[in-house]
Amino acid sequence: MSRVIWLAGSSDELARSLAASTHRALLDAGVEVALVDASAAAGRSRADRAGTLDDLTSGEALLRGIAAEVAAGELGADLLVREAWAGLSCAGLPSAWRSVSHAVGRSEVVVVDGGSLERTRDLVVLPGILERAVSAFLTPRAAMWRSPSGRGHFDVLAALRDEVATWTGLIQSPSTTLRLVTAPESADAHRVVDAAALLAMHGLAVDGLAVHRYPRRREAWPPDVRVEAEAALEVLQEGAQGCAVWRSTSRMRPAPKGRQVLEQLADPGQVPAVRPGSVVLVADGEDYLLDIPLREPARRQARLGTVSHAAVVALDDTHRWWELPPVLRRCRAVDATRTPTGWQVRWTPDVTVWPSSRGTGQGDVT
Amino acid sequence: MSDERPLPWWYSGNESTNTNESTNASESTNASESTVDWLGLLSGAVRMVDWAAGAVLEPHAAHDDPTEHPDCLVCRTLALVSDRAGLVPPTQDDATAAPEPAEPIRWITVRD
Numbered sequence: 091m092s093r094v095i096w097l098a099g100s101s102d103e104l105a106r107s108l109a110a111s112t113h114r115a116l117l118d119a120g121v122e123v124a125l126v127d128a129s130a131a132a133g134r135s136r137a138d139r140a141g142t143l144d145d146l147t148s149g150e151a152l153l154r155g156i157a158a159e160v161a162a163g164e165l166g167a168d169l170l171v172r173e174a175w176a177g178l179s180c181a182g183l184p185s186a187w188r189s190v191s192h193a194v195g196r197s198e199v200v201v202v203d204g205g206s207l208e209r210t211r212d213l214v215v216l217p218g219i220l221e222r223a224v225s226a227f228l229t230p231r232a233a234m235w236r237s238p239s240g241r242g243h244f245d246v247l248a249a250l251r252d253e254v255a256t257w258t259g260l261i262q263s264p265s266t267t268l269r270l271v272t273a274p275e276s277a278d279a280h281r282v283v284d285a286a287a288l289l290a291m292h293g294l295a296v297d298g299l300a301v302h303r304y305p306r307r308r309e310a311w312p313p314d315v316r317v318e319a320e321a322a323l324e325v326l327q328e329g330a331q332g333c334a335v336w337r338s339t340s341r342m343r344p345a346p347k348g349r350q351v352l353e354q355l356a357d358p359g360q361v362p363a364v365r366p367g368s369v370v371l372v373a374d375g376e377d378y379l380l381d382i383p384l385r386e387p388a389r390r391q392a393r394l395g396t397v398s399h400a401a402v403v404a405l406d407d408t409h410r411w412w413e414l415p416p417v418l419r420r421c422r423a424v425d426a427t428r429t430p431t432g433w434q435v436r437w438t439p440d441v442t443v444w445p446s447s448r449g450t451g452q453g454d455v456t
Numbered sequence: 457m458s459d460e461r462p463l464p465w466w467y468s469g470n471e472s473t474n475t476n477e478s479t480n481a482s483e484s485t486n487a488s489e490s491t492v493d494w495l496g497l498l499s500g501a502v503r504m505v506d507w508a509a510g511a512v513l514e515p516h517a518a519h520d521d522p523t524e525h526p527d528c529l530v531c532r533t534l535a536l537v538s539d540r541a542g543l544v545p546p547t548q549d550d551a552t553a554a555p556e557p558a559e560p561i562r563w564i565t566v567r568d
Contacts, residue, residue: 396562
């Protein structure tokens with residue numbers, strides 16, 4: 091799989107500058123690199139030049155498979171004004187994902203311009219929502235309606251689920267890292283730190299935070315601008331939690347001084363992110379302890395829940411689900427505490443679902 | 457040299473030409489009994505078909521919609537096969553049945 095460097099910023103322009111400088115530095119180093127524009131601006135430009143939905147985005151096929159278009163097609167209704175639908179920012183999300191996944195595997199390195207923090211948030215949260223929504227449609231009864239041609243609704247949805255799963259895998263891959271850039275203002279720096287926590291909760295690990303443009307000492311910037319820039323840098327340093335932090339004074343630097351663009355700017359084992367392998371389960375007597383790595387402020391502000399066979403972490407109107415390992419499906423979460431690196435959740439065997447001889451570990455349960 | 461030609465293995469009519477009389481006799485007897493049994497079975501099968509035609513098929517001939525005649529054996533079979541093949545859309549009862557409410561998330565308080 092390609093090395094993926096995902097870039098986002100407190101504004102579209104900052105993300106684009108960082109993406110361009112990263113792309114340039116890799117080209118100068120002789121690396122085969124693809125630059126993918128996944129920002130909202132790319133979606134708008136596609137919508138502007140498209141006359142019909144067929145020309146718009148491949149996301150149309152994706153959304154057709156989900157709900158509204160299927161229902162409309164079956165009933166002969168025209169629910170959507172196609173040009174207006176294309177103007178919605180969400181219509182470009184699947185298309186952006188397909189551009190990214192198309193580039194992955196075809197280049198040694200893929201640089202993704204994720205645009206603003208909000209755009210990257212939408213992109214990263216989308217696969218988890220789609221995966222659950224599409225899976226909910228794939229019921230055994232729906233499977234009975236599988237088309238012999240392989241192009242029925244069930245088959246479209248099954249293919250969609252598989253495609254979305256590759257997006258999720260790309261987010262959570264160890265070879266994918268996120269770098270965020272903020273304007274030299276403390277409010278923007280706080281937004282970047284919050285976004286880093288939320289995106290890490292969804293599996294996209296952050297390895298670098300940058301502030302741009304930082305005033306040089308010899309430049310005659312007004313004192314309050316300089317103070318504000320220093321405050322922004324301080325916010326990033328406090329919220330780094332293992333990430334590299336750097337500042338750019340003129341042209342955007344894609345990595346801190348003395349570091350290579352391609353290298354991991356932070357030790358993946360030290361950067362909190364909810365990824366396969368980072369959520370650790372250990373036995374503690376008859377109980378089990380589940381360690382969930384979370385960044386601040388997710389560690390303090392997120393909520394923990396369970397539903398069916400999944401755990402849920404909710405923050406800022408987004409939800410991260412992950413299927414529990416089989417042993418925890420027979421247990422109940424009885425306690426959760428904050429640790430310096432995240433949460434620790436205690437699970438105890440649920441005697442109502444364990445076989446009687448294993449309910450207590452000592453004998454039959456009556 | 458003898459003019460007598462060897463009998464085919466399937467011929468059992470000339471018992472005197474065969475040295476193993478007892479064996480051929482018993483085979484001949486079994487063959488005649490077997491023929492009688494088959495005829496009996498055949499006549500029984502014919503009676504069953506007649507009974508089925510009178511008891512099952514004739515009443516079914518008046519059934520238009522198999523789903524409306526759950527007591528009819530043919531209708532039940534047809535409905536079952538059609539449903540398995542995905543040829544029958546969900547009934548109105550299925551479509552309007554209230555879906556099971558989604559399981560609510562059980563939130564857990566995280567302590568410091």
